Amino acid sequence: MWYHKPVVNKELLQSLPNLRIVASSGVGIDHLDLNLLSSFGVKVSNTPFIVSTDTADLGMALMLASARRLVEGYEMAVSPDTEYFPADWLGAEVSGATLGIVGMGTIGYKVAERAKAFEMKILYHNRSQRKKEEESTVGAVYCKKIDDLLQQSDFVLLAVNLTPQTHKLIGKRELELMKPTATLINISRGLVVDQDALVEALQNKVIKAAALDVTYPEPLPRDHPLLKLKNVIITPHIGSATKKTRHIMMEEMTESIQAGLAGLPIPHEVL
Amino acid sequence: LNKKVQAIYLWWHKPVIDRELLQSLPNLKVIANSGVGMDHLDLKLVSSFGVKMANAPRAVSSSTADAGMALLLASSRRLVEVHHIAISSSMDYCEADFLGVKVSEATLGIIGMGRIGYKIALRAKAFEMKILYHNRTRRRAQDEQAVGATYCKNIDSLLQQSDFVMVTVNLTPQTRNLIGKRELELMKPTATLINISRGAVVDQEALVMALQTGVVRAAALDVTYPEPLPRLDHPLLKLKNVIITPHLGIKTDKATYMITEEAVENILAALNGLPMPSEVLPS
Secondary structure, three states, rough: OOOOOOOOOOOHHOOOOOOEEEEOOOOOOOOOOOOHHHHHHOEEEEEOOOOOHHHHHHHHHHHHHOOHHHHHHHHHHHHOOOOOOOOOOOEOOOOOOOOEEEEEOOOHHHHHHHHHHHEEEEEEEEEOOHHHHHHHHEEEEEEOHHHHHHHOOOEEEEEEOOOOOOOOOOOOHHHHHOOOOOEEEEEEOOEEOOHHHHHHHOOOOOOEEEEOOOOOOOOOOOHHHHHHHHHHHEOOOOOOOHHHHHHHHHHHHHHEEEEEEHHOOOOOEEO | HHHOOOOOEEOOOEEOOOHHHHHOOOOOOOEEEEEOOOOOHHHHHHHOOOEEEOOOOHHHHHHHHHHHHHHHHHHOOHHHHHHHHOOOOOOOHHHHHOEOOOOOOOOOEOOOHHHHHHHHHHHHHOOEEEEEEEEOOOOHHHHHHHHEEEEEHHHHHHHOOEEEEEEEEOOOOOOOOOEOOHHHHHHOOOOOOEEEEOHEEEOOHHHHHHHHOOOOOEEEEOOOOOOOOOOOOOHOOOOOOOOOOOOOOOOOOOHHHHHHHHHHHHHHHHOOOOOOEEEEEEO
């Protein structure tokens, strides 16, 4: 299963009596009804760890591109109307700024490792606190309350799973807690953010900018306001989109399918 | 008024410092530059008028290194290209066409390991990149070990092994056209060139050829020659595998502030006859 297609619903499962396994690409399984699949005796696998570095890299790419106004800068550099580069055109400094990571799993932690090298101050919010050694390696400070993270961060990066608990985790209230100079980066799932509230926050300068690899739906309808805002960068869900990683994902999916069909223990099974 | 001017704070290469200007300012003691590059100044000429010069090396290094990494990452994942597709009015795309190049564990070759080059190495290390570097002189063993960098005395071996080549040298007569047809052909066809130094360090025409014919995969340039590039049909403005940014290496709020601080320190020191923190001497 690539890019969440085909849609796995009761109708499909009923029409495929001999279906043994659904191998899903990537780590997220929010698009699958695990209980439903289980009731049909169908096993599920994903490709959890291989996507982590590329997704963390993309998180950093989005943060840097947004902070330094890369897309706007490119458009200025290539525009037929540009005669000179204005001296007062400035971006925001990433080095030494505060990054708040919401969701410190494998991906969140890899982002922290990278951000540390930019001398960023790192805050994180997670269901549970990480071990002391893990925190000190990246210099990350735990924020039990997400509010504390939101109020202090220059960049807020979302790296949680999508679950009923994280659905619309970032809404009007959370956006208003953020600094007006802050940037929201989302590499998790579109539904983690209340998208309408985000549009309003961006239009009213409640926050400065957003950089989104994920939206709801994907792709957005063509007249959606997010597509027109100057302070928004959108990428088409490319978190794991490198040749190398996609190759390995395919290998892992094939392994899982072969094991599933042979009745053997399935690597990367999702229970 | 001319007699009153004792210091010039040069902002983005203006005013132009030529013989005429120097002759008209008899009491000029110091010129402080708002950045680290001094290639726009005739150091010998200025010095011959007894005027001291300073740049701002400390203030620029983090922002420029950040910009270098921003360009490397944006190019590797085709950020600008896919952003435009994501917001375009057409929905006619295939997700499988968006594949980029993996950065983590790839090999980065840094040409010019000064302050900026070293800060890039520190950042790249966190991405688990393998780091090679070429420099006029080798760095201390501790510096190399801290970032896991391997010295390439010969630039060729760096070019042949790197997936990303980052150029961070000064512009001098020795580095003009440092990256030309020969160097580009030594690079891997899957490699990316990132230039955050000066446009003239790269033979621009050779680069255009190399990009058009697949000799290298892509380029990301914060600097060109001239800046901006001529609007009428310059090939670099149209190539899909090129990201150009408007010399934004030091253009952040923080860097601007720190550059001005550094410039003022140097100016005050010069006017008071004290040693200047970042004096630049004609070599």
